[in-house]
Amino acid sequence: MKQGAQDPAAAEGGAGAGTPWSRPGDGAVHVPRQPHAADLRREAGARPGRPAQPGPERGSQPRRPGLDTPPGDHGDGATRGEHTHGEHPAPHHPGPPLRRSSVRGQVLDALRTALVTGELRPGEIYSAPALGERFGVSATPVREAMQQLTLEGAVEVVPNRGFRVVERGARELAELAEVRALIEVPVLLRLARTVPAERWAGLRPLAEATVRAASSGCRAAYAESDRAFHGAMLALSGNEQLLRIAEDLHRRAQWPLVGVLGRPARAALIADAAQHAALLDALVARDTETVRTLLTAHFTPAD
Structure with a gap:
């Protein structure tokens, strides 16, 4: 958090701050679920030598266009003294109640997707109560x-x-x-000299997943698959601290720039994904000079 920032839990006033996004005529935010980086890594058998770990709790319930409000939490902010300035509460979606941690995880996923796609616009202000009504949940999981x-x-x-x-x-x-x-270039160059070719080849499904996501033109899907591929390569180092830092940097690099609305050109995504396949080929061949060249190009921002 930036120096001098206030406690986020006390940040919201009225729900009218900003202009939360939603489909016309629909009270809930509809963000299609994208595969998580961790899910893609598990499906491809990433992190060789380690047993598969269960997915995060947020994946324990199917994603719905609207999220159910947890039991006892009415989602209208009344119990917290929050005012919504006359905004209509989102309709309740019947179904089994979700655990709070699951609701928070689903809201976080949807917000990240909206950030990557530009639906949450740089410079705009959004309040937790207003977003909560559009998600069909209370302000609490949104604030979290x-x-x-x-x-x-x-x-x-x-x-x-x-x-x-x-x-x-x-x-x-x-x-x-x-x-x-x-961070990544020296680590991958070191791994290129020590990791057996078959372990690099095992990451091929992840590289192919980035190509499919790029072909779809969906920026959010590509962001997830791109993090999965890079994370799986770095996981071969066995350094958990490195993985955390690299994923944080990667995610920050995917938030949209000021003035960038919507998706980048599909061709740009496809070109970026193609570098993954070429990089794997070089790693399998232990061609460190080609690995260095490809990584340098991969981390050079496009003009």
């Missing part, structure tokens, strides 16, 4: 998800109003790419 996003540098607290999506420029993107290169 926003707290995580403040740690990731995606949003910042605006006292008594809500959370502002951070405005980022090309310079910040270039700096993030430089830091990622400083």
